[in-house]
Amino acid sequence: MDQLFNNFKSSLQTFLNDTLYRVVVAILFLLVFFLLYTLISKGLKKVLYRKKKPTLLVKFIATALKCGAVFFGILIAADILGIPNASIIALLSTAALAIGLTLQGVASNLMSGVIMLNGSLFKEGDYIALSGVEGSVLSITITHVEIVTSSGLRVTIPNSKVTSDIVTNYTVLGKRRIAMDVSVSYDSDMGRVAEVLRAMIERHPNVMKEEEQLVRIKEHGDSAVIFVVRCWTPTDQYWSTYYDFKEQILSDFKENGIEIPYPHIVTVPAKQD
Incomplete structure (x- = not known):
């Protein structure tokens, strides 16, 4: 019985001295890390808005930055806890590959949306002709563009179609x-x-x-x-x-x-x- 008690005491001491210490350090790291991320994110948004970048582009950059911060924060915290990073990276890579293969069309629209947001094809309110449709641009999202025709029809066009087709902008020159x-x-x-x-x-x-x-x-x-x-x-x-x-x-x-x-x-x- 004494031997069993001593083993439990030794294991508990090891947990308190090593594992619990690692957990506390990992939690403190995450708190400081995400506090710094919040400050950097807010500062970046102010700079982009000051340069009159499109709101949707600012939101996309902020979301991408957040995803990157979460990814690296988890990796570093896992390393502090003694969890091999290679296992986490392999798991995330497999998941990303599976999702990518399943959502190829969505991924294509997302990438096209990034290209559009960083360019100057058109903006909301412009009158354009695209894919055989003419009308005013109602909204530009990260995956599609919505156009309202002169007949009052609401047409949704995927961003991959926008970047691969000829766009006529009747408004841009004024x-x-x-x-x-x-x-x-x-x-x-x-x-x-x-x-x-x-x-x-x-x-x-x-x-x-x-x-x-x-x-x-x-x-x-x-x-x-x-x-x-x-x-x-x-x-x-x-x-x-x-x-x-x-x-x-x-x-x-x-x-x-x-x-x-x-x-x-x-x-x-x-x-x-």
């Missing part, structure tokens, strides 16, 4: 060119037609007068002369100006006696035998 064809009869006074179209452009308040304007004959059609009208307008006023022109052309041409050709049907009575 201006957009109106280009429309106008048909007139061959009997019209072409000089007068050009004057009327130029006057329409000049008096519209949304037209950017400092930018290039063009009114020229573009084509000799089968039944009409085709004029091309080009001018620039602020992006957010493009469609209102475009439709104003469509309405104004009808009004101005009617006022100036300029004919807009349209198909005619000629009925020829059948000959009587």
Whole structure:
């Protein structure tokens, strides 16, 4: 009995002197480690926000930093406790490989999201064309982009598709060119037609007068002369100006006696035998 008691006492003494000491040191290390991480994370966020980096990018960097801190914190704490790091690394590597193979599509979207956040393809509110869809960017997440079309449809596009497809950004330059064809009869006074179209452009308040304007004959059609009208307008006023022109052309041409050709049907009575 005395031998058993002495063995228990010896084991307890060893635990208190070694294992418990290691546990206390590991806990203290984790407390200090994560306190330092919190201070560094907050400081990094302030710097990134001061440099006007996208909010989503800042959150992604903060999350990645947190994951890295947790990983290295656990490794160091395990080493203090005497647990071999090789075993932990092998376990985590196997788990990461299994998850990666299962979620290949998600991983692809995540990486594409990182590329997008660090670039300048577009931002929320921009009007873009992508994958056959046109609309305003509603939100940009780490895995996908949401677009609202002019018809009120909400379209979700994976980030991997965004980075591999052609993106047209209509907003980024702050201006957009109106280009429309106008048909007139061959009997019209072409000089007068050009004057009327130029006057329409000049008096519209949304037209950017400092930018290039063009009114020229573009084509000799089968039944009409085709004029091309080009001018620039602020992006957010493009469609209102475009439709104003469509309405104004009808009004101005009617006022100036300029004919807009349209198909005619000629009925020829059948000959009587």
